[in-house]
Amino acid sequence: MSDTQFGRYGGQYVPEALMPALEELEDAYERYVLGNEDGFLDEFRERIRDFGGRPTPLGRADRLSDRYGREVYLKREDLLHGGAHKLNNALGQVLLAKYMGKERIIAETGAGQHGTATAMAAAHLGMPCEIYMGRTDVNRQRPNVFRMRINGAEVNPVDIGRGTLKEAISETMRDWSRTVEDSHYVIGSVVGPSPFPRMVRDFQAIISEEAREQIRERTGGLPDSVVACAGGGSNTMGMFHEFVPDADVSLYAVEAGGSSLEVDEDTGVAPNSASLSTGAEGVLHGARTRLLQDSDGQIMESHSVSAGLDYAGVGPELAYLVDEGRVTPVNVDDDAALEAFHRLSTQEGIIPALETAHAFAYLEGAAAELGEVVIVNVSGRGDKDLETVIEETETRGIEAAPEMSVFDGGLR
Amino acid sequence: MSGSPPRGGPTDGLAAAFADGPAFVPYLVAGDPDYEGSLQYVEALARGGADVIELGLPFSEPIAEGPTIQSAIVRSLEAGMGPERFFTFVEALDVDVPLVCMTYYNLLYQYGTEEGPRPFVERAAEAGIAGFVVPDLPAEEAGPLRAACDEFGLDLIFIVAPTTRGERLARTHELISGYVYVQARLGTTGAREEVSDRTESSLERIADWEVPKAVGFGIKTGEHAARIVRAGADGIIVGSALVDVVAEGVEEGRPTAETAATLEERARELKRGALHGASEPEAEQP
Structure with a gap:
């Protein structure tokens, strides 16, 4: 190599x-x-x-822990200056x-x-x-x-x-x-x-460097799994890097499933951003990696309700770790991410970025494979997404969404 | 550095196009604004005196292109151009000058069922392509494509930028054949009012290279062409200034024949400029 x-x-x-x-x-x-x-x-x-305000805390999510019957810890990159990792x-x-x-x-x-x-x-x-x-x-x-x-x-x-x-x-x-x-x-x-x-990755690895120490202080050991959302993959690699050598720690990269994993070759649109889950090897923006592309090699237009995950490529190291079987790529769709956004906001008092909400949506659907102790990276806070979320949850009729009738004449 | 060519045989085709004085190397995006019109435009360039023609195979993420060629790429893609159609296009062209395919690596890489660029190069050779320029493929990543070009007797042209020096020059020199594409200034493609003064120093750095030196990026007029040749170039590459003619034709709704005639005329002016640059006394090399 x-x-x-x-x-x-x-x-x-x-x-x-x-x-x-x-x-x-x-x-x-x-x-x-x-x-x-x-x-x-x-x-x-x-x-x-x-x-920047480092180190960021690692906190136990009490109500999510109850909900899922496992210990859920949150690495709070949303508390870094600027509101994201x-x-x-x-x-x-x-x-x-x-x-x-x-x-x-x-x-x-x-x-x-x-x-x-x-x-x-x-x-x-x-x-x-x-x-x-x-x-x-x-x-x-x-x-x-x-x-x-x-x-x-x-x-x-x-x-x-x-x-x-x-x-x-x-x-x-x-x-x-x-x-x-x-x-x-x-x-x-x-x-x-x-x-x-x-x-x-090296600049972002400070996330897992801290988290690995913090979880050992809290629980006396390493987590069973670590979950992070993945678009290009910087919070993902930052959260995973120090755990990569820990073979017993499972690593889950949660991609944006968008509205569908099907692609439309004729219009060149992939209504998702799941390049690790569904993409093929190719060359984009300076690197050989996994991409959303058509059979000619033209890059497809990706989609996600979350702007930060909306990308047709992914970091080459993540593609490699997936091929090696070290990282498991999974994905959740737009609606599940929006549900998770509201769940974290009401259950834990943390409004996450829509990107981050994808990681929590995976927690909701995941079965026993996550193990006893899970760390989820709260890669960013959701202030920037409030308008999108309120609009999208209204349009899609997401049940967990609060109604906004406090405004005279409704939202608009 | 020795003056002996690193590669023989296959380079003769393209290098020969530079043998009779300064070469005029125009570029158009194949299929811009549509298949039929583009065939006529490319043929008009050949009639106007082109010695080599660079044909762009459009890629959705053209990171080395300025706005003019980006727009041409969008027009061509929307009109249905793609690798297979590109080869049909090349086979349909009635021109007697060597054709170079300019595209991005992912399209070469994805073609065919076998991994790597070999199937694309094999098909290009069959269609009559003489060589490649791949703007996102520096020498470091070009091994597989160089091998495929050697196997099928095609040239691989590299771009030398104003920032290319030292070891990087040597690395590129080792792999190059056909001609060298000297990038006249930093940045993306696009016609300019002034010609960069960095051209001369770039040409000096590769003075002992045996391949012909063609200069591109920003050449717009016959006068530019003359100055570039006077600075020591063996050829001039003109893209955006010609793509502009196609774009104007689309915007003004001009008949294809009229745009083709304008292209032919512009080609003549540029070729004349290049010849003029070569015939002036100060152009003589010691």
Whole structure:
């Protein structure tokens, strides 16, 4: 296995103009992140504590534990500054860009969580920042657009295609190929060309590093299983990484089943984002991984009610761990995620991100295989999703949803 | 670095197109805006003096393309272009210049039942394609495609960017055949008003490469073409400025024959510009 790969996955499928930047990044990653040169890691740890609020707690979910007859623990990444796990990576990469002498930050965003985290990190470290975001996502994630703008970042809407994460990544890569000499591309997940998947995983691995210690303190042992939602897979890999060598700990990656796992080749639409469960091997955005694609190899338009999971690819390391049998891919549909959103909100007093709600939806349907002790990663909080959730639960007639007649004349 | 060619035989086809002075290498997206119209447009470029024609096989995620070619790719995909139809298109073309297929790696990789790019290359060879440019395939990942090209006698062209230096140049040089695509400036494809001054230094870095040097990205006019040739290029690659003509034809609802005539005229101007650049005294190489 070459060190740009995870088994048969990964690699560096990018335009030649970007290759020198990847080599430069690889070198910086090895020196600063792996080697702590100039005290990079010390500064990162200090800032993610003082600015980010780490460590995040691991708490027992009492009512869910009763409901499922097992010990359910929640890793609270929703309590990280910005409201999602995204800051771990964004702060790490913006700081790294600074150590590398770069002058400008660019990033893509889907749900807006990564864009928000990058905008915060850039403001915190005094770097100019531009975010690319698909038009559909701009419209369905307005609060995060406001947050990015308020933090001083430019937000460039991307009108191509369906205007979601896939198009935003392509457009950010185009920007980077123009500006590669002075800009750093803060990719938001464990996707893209090497070394991004490894580097993002390493910044996110702080989640499982803490969780593994915390669960041992609480229970005296390791969990039987760990559950996390998976779109590109950054919270997934962050939550799994330190548990990968623990062969007795089962790892479940919960993908967005959307409205259906069937695909429509004629329209090029896969109404889900379940690339680990249903995708085929291919090359997208710099890496060989599992993708939603048609028989020609054209990338399909994915769908999920959750913008952050709405992506046709997945991190190459996750694809590898699934092939190896180490990670089990499962999926839940839009409705189940919405039900779970309300369940966690009313039962535990935590409003989760719609992405996170997928992990909890799996808990509802899962049988005995989860074992006695389960950790679920609460990857983010749901404030950004309130408008979508209220609309969608009304349209779909989700029973768990509260009615909103407190507003004069109803919702609208 | 020795001047001896790393590869022989199969490279003769494309390299020969550069033998009689500066080559004009136009690019269009195959099937833009539709199959029939596109056949006429490509043939018009051949009549206008093209020495090699690069044909884009549209991919849904063209990360190296600017807005002009992205739009052309959308038009072509919506009109039903895909790998199989592309080969039929190539077979239907009535042109006598070498054709190069420019596309992204996933389409090469997925074709056929056998794993890897070999089935695609075999079919392309059968259809009469002379070589490939794959913008998302750097030398590091190109081993399997290079092997398949060797097996079927096709060329594999690589892009050299303004940022390509040192070891990366050597790695690319080892695998290249046909010609080298010198990227005139950083960024995505797209016509520009000015020609980048980074072209010259890029050409200097590969001065001892035995393959012909074709420069692309941003060339729009005959004057640009002349300046690029004067800077030492063996050929010019023009894409977006020609795709613009197709786009205008669509927007204005022009008859296919009229757009074809405009393309032929633009091709002549660019070819003339290239020849002009080669005939001026300051163009002479020491």
